[in-house]
Amino acid sequence: xxxINLREHTTLGRTGLxxxxxxxxxxxxxxxxxxxxxFNDYGINYFx
Numbered sequence: 228x229x230x231i232n233l234r235e236h237t238t239l240g241r242t243g244l245x246x247x248x249x250x251x252x253x254x255x256x257x258x259x260x261x262x263x264x265x266f267n268d269y270g271i272n273y274f275x
Contacts, residue, residue, distance in 0.1 A: 232248075233247070233248050233249045234270055235247075236248070250275055251265050251271050253274060253275075
């Protein structure tokens with residue numbers, strides 16, 4: 228069974244942009260501290 232490393236980045240379609248394999252949605256009133264922690268501590272850079 229292959230495991231996916233969620234801290235790795237991958238290419239977003241044909242854009243060439245490198246994004247995290249997991250994203251963070253802000254539709255549920257996510258606190259700014261949680262967004263900062265996702266970016267700084269976990270490398271998440273795909274926000275929607």
